[in-house]
Amino acid sequence: MQAEINESLLLSIPGVDDFELEQVSSEFQSALERADLEHHLFDAPSTHEVVRLADSVARYTRAAGWMAQATARDRVEHWKSQARAQALISGHPNAGKVVLSLFDHTGNWSRPWEEAGYSVFRFDIQDNPITGDVTEFGAGFFGDYFGDFEGLEVYAVLAACPCTEFATSGARHFAAKDADGRTVAAVELVHQTLRTIEYYRPSVWAIENPVGRIEKLSGLPPWRLSFDPCHLGDPYTKKTLIWGRFNGNLPIAPVEPVDGSKMHKKFGGKSAATKNARSETPEGFAYGFFLANNALDNPVLAISGKYDRLDSSLLRHALAVGMTPNEISTVIDDAYYDMDDEAAKVALRNMF
Template identity: 35%
Template sequence: MTARGIVLSLCDRTGIMVMPWLDAGYSAITVDLQPAANPHPHRHHIVADVTEWRYPKHLPPPVIAFAFPSCSDLAVSGARWMREKGLTALIHALQVVDACRQICEDSGAPFMIENPVSTLSTYWREPDWMFDPCDYGDPYTKATCLWVGGGFVMPERIRPGDMFDPPTWVEPTKGSMILNYGPSADRVDKRSATPPGFAGAVFKANARAA
């Protein structure tokens, strides 16, 4: 582990969210049921179920925590399938979110939990923030909600004319990137990958405090 501190990211296969932190010299722990995409020497990826995993007590607490629990059984867009999926799928999806919440809150660090527009608003509480990836320079729309705590700083949206270095905002593509993917085995993973512009903006907004 590096001296700058540890960044924790749950339900994170790609590690895109921790990349700006790795580039700045932090270490990262990512946890997912699936093996890591994009390995990095200072990224320690743990293949585990977050409902059975806890942050190791012997490590210093993380400087920030992120979580991307699966949305397939919670998304509003899938609500009409809920009756077919049944209560067991719903309860499990909520248990995964609750495990993320517990680990994030226990960390004492700033944290954010991400989900699309989802039934979490009903089962838990309204999200603290909503954004589209194009708000941070990623060229697509996908209404995304954040539940945050511990002093997490929501980054300013990047808009044309803003004095960012350099301006990275681009016109969103018509509709959603999701629709642009044809049927493929990794379609679900592609559409759920963290938008890199958002990851960079979160780093800029939170690293100074971390």
């Protein structure tokens, strides 16, 4: 993750008051809504799509109690083996897909995708002050430095945006951060992330942050998933929200949070090292998220995200009758990307 906001950006942005912050958010949200004719990347999740893992954990523990830590560890290890097994499949089906992971200093969130054979590109200013600087992203950036990934499909964008200007745990410092420009700089990082998502239009995208004010200030759609690390095998609490377009029905490995809220107890302080430690993505979550959202295990999610203007039931039926994702693409790409959705539907129906 990116522990510090780019200093040159901070110096170039004046402080703002509450009214100006709301304007920044509302103007960006309006821009996202205007794009809805071309895609549905930023649609709010429906009620049934919002997942609170605490509810699943409560049902499990009522019936069986907390899972023993050794058992939970074995379950997470099984998740890891499932991810790694995908890289061994004949034909390497994930090799043509790219995952972009922003603010990813540890590599934890994107590691399962890499192990499964996806081409993972990580961006963090701590690791590379040029290509890791999200503020530099633009249409030419990915072509100049990465050849736009050699024409491969960008399947997912993951982003653990810096949280110190948003998290409720630091609310006592909000006024100072608003006044000196740190808040607007943090909001701009979120907006750069959303611009990148819209540019590539991945099937899956997700932005992570602790409970706080990122949604309000950045114009994000409502969150889709809430969880604590103890829901997925890591025995501590840190309520985290995920915004985006993805499947939030993650597998669980619920353990008693015997370490409590350990982040600030064990990793207090202002240094980059302690901020990185507090921000590290829990391993159980990383592999649980992969299992719920990878293309091989979730083909309807993958194809529906790619062609999100079409009725997902039509795409689901195409898969059910034996069409492969590549065959679906061959049939409908020309019409779909010419914005002729009706022709795309007709072409697909004619294949049944």
